[in-house]
Amino acid sequence: MSQSLDRALTLLGSLGDGPVSLGQAAASIGVHKSTALRLLRTLEEHGFVHRLSDRRYRLGGRVLSLAQRALQGIDVRQVAAPYLAALHERFGCTVQLAVLEDDEVLYLDELTGRWSTGAGLPDRIGRRAPAAGTAIGRVLLAGLPQDGRAEEELPAELAAVRRRGWAAESSGHLETVTSVAAPVAGSDRRAVAACAVSAPADRVSPAELVRLVPELLCTAEAISLAYGGSPTPRWCENRCGARPVVRASRT
Template sequence: MMPKVPTPDDGSRTFIQSLARGMAVLEVLSQCERPLNLTELAEAVGLNKVTVSRFCYTWVRLGYVHRTPDKHYHLAPKVLSLGYGALCRMDIRQVGEPYLQELSRTLGETVNMAVRDGIEILYVDRYVTEPIMKHPLHIGARLPLHCTSMGKAILAFLPAKERNEVLTNLPLHIVTHRTITTLEALQWELDQVRRQGYALNDEELSVGLRSIAVPVLKHGQPVAAVNVAVSTSRYTVEALVERCLPALKETVRTISDLLAKQVPVRRVHRRSEGE
């Protein structure tokens, strides 16, 4: 399914609508697994082809988008320098990196870290032990808050006012047959998550995938979340909690303590990991 990224407009005189529209084109290309033509891009961002053509021409000239001989567009490698540079400077990733790696090694399972970006989570680090999802994730990938364990872990520990503001603007899209699709059900689950201290994802994002997540707190505020992702063929929900939660909690507690104390952590070299 082709992503839909309508361009925002907050009504402010200082809001640059043309810039927002140009960025919407990049967002669509970043979420699509194949090159798109102008008709597809125009439909995705809700603009006419002439306007989208001008944005694409500009992005191509700047080196962030590549145009194929048959007039299709996809992101060029240069665009990676923007996101990766920001990710590499994130303190949370620097602090958590060696501990996530150790947790993955100890459990023999995939471990991920994500932060909240609006109504989505953004993956900032991950250690993969086996392919579970049909479409592999990567650092920089974005997923909805409501159907991910890390998203729910972060949401549950937000201050009440901020959480309510996010929920008001949160589209509860159906992803699988187990996705939460009502605000009442999501609020009930977030209350449960806050009481028990961890969140579960039981095939709500992808059939065959279960995960458990704990929020990373800094001065009581959720700045990220860490999860352990497993295959349903090997873990029941009960087994996931029993086998993985203690080590996951200990890892997150260590990261949270280091963030609170602002202890510098030496970065470790890591190899590229594939699905």
């Protein structure tokens, strides 16, 4: 990779945390301000960077456009959308869809709950988080192929998640939020994505949220079936009527 391209990409990554001044931009890639200014101007010409009235720089609309197109290209998001919407409408909690990339969770979709205003729940679409620190991430990690290893050789927490088919989070890096998550299975029964239900802990207790697990499992398994996967049905036939023989096109 050329040095200029490497610097430009690093600079774009630093802008993901919010607007920066020219000096901050230069410091983020370890160059003189004049070099940073040339890179910023080039990125601005192509729409990747926008200069604000206070002379700071933020990500431009071209980045947002490309990100949206990339998310739309991941068809599990499109398949899951109506099921997530139905779950959101029934219970009013925040619902999310995510995939695993390396050791991070990438959030593909989110419908914020009725308590989001004033509760500080962020819009996570397009954001990343350490997988081990979230319920949705632990579900995805538990669904990774284990190269033939027995379940008892998994880390104890992930082995427990795999056995029960869902994960819970009542504290952690988002201490005001409780969350439960379940996997979306692909054709080989491995997790290709995961969906979660979250709510502020001062509005919905962990016990109340756990009572939604059957509905969450039903939603996750219905998405799996619509995606063309092969889940092990636990709730769908009794709750929403989804059956393995009903497959939707993934085109």
